Amino acid sequence: MNVAVLYSGGKDSNYALYWAINHGFKVRYLVSMISEREDSYMYHVPNIHLTDLQARSAGIPLVKGFTKGEKEREVGDLKTVLEGLRIEGIVSGALASEYQKRRIDNIAEELGIKSFAPAWHRDPTEYMKELVRIFDVVVTGVSAYGLDESWLGRRLDESALEELKLLHDRYKIHIAGEGGEFETFVRDAPFFSSRIVFDETEVKWDEQTYSGTLNVLRAHLEKT
Numbered sequence: 190m191n192v193a194v195l196y197s198g199g200k201d202s203n204y205a206l207y208w209a210i211n212h213g214f215k216v217r218y219l220v221s222m223i224s225e226r227e228d229s230y231m232y233h234v235p236n237i238h239l240t241d242l243q244a245r246s247a248g249i250p251l252v253k254g255f256t257k258g259e260k261e262r263e264v265g266d267l268k269t270v271l272e273g274l275r276i277e278g279i280v281s282g283a284l285a286s287e288y289q290k291r292r293i294d295n296i297a298e299e300l301g302i303k304s305f306a307p308a309w310h311r312d313p314t315e316y317m318k319e320l321v322r323i324f325d326v327v328v329t330g331v332s333a334y335g336l337d338e339s340w341l342g343r344r345l346d347e348s349a350l351e352e353l354k355l356l357h358d359r360y361k362i363h364i365a366g367e368g369g370e371f372e373t374f375v376r377d378a379p380f381f382s383s384r385i386v387f388d389e390t391e392v393k394w395d396e397q398t399y400s401g402t403l404n405v406l407r408a409h410l411e412k413t
Contacts, residue, residue: 190215197282198239204319206249216280222267235372246385267293278303284365314350317353325375328371328372328373330372330402333369333370342390342392388407
């Protein structure tokens, strides 16, 4: 089956791509939606420009869609992109967001294609354990009490997961960040020919909102 993967560069979209490849789908395109808003309702925003490097490393064509990030209209912007592609299915990294999954499913139904969400309603702890074994994942955004500036740029590993479990018990933080508590970026994956290396980054932290981002200003591919 020819499919496109909705691709943000983070852990969930890379898992969706990993799943599609391992299930024998022909991934024709990676689709990245570029939003003008920093708080898009549907799409991942931090470091979305780096999907160019990831797509090059994966050897899969990248299709970019642009949206102003207006609620509901951004859904139509995705549909416009997908209807121009010769695909039979769309694969997304939806984990627990009914808002996101329902809208992607509706687009697929309107276009007469299949919608796949391989991580849907998986146990967050088991899911994250699998992700840190497969990928090199770093935190690029935080927005929850308990996740301070020190998390920005931190690699997610077993030690980090143990801390996230404690934060879940204390502050009810979703271990997989599905409530918007944190955003991620995948620097290396089994389907990459080269890993992404950060050359220059900047940290932006807002003490009033207790949130921040790691913005990657320059990066390059390095053969693994």
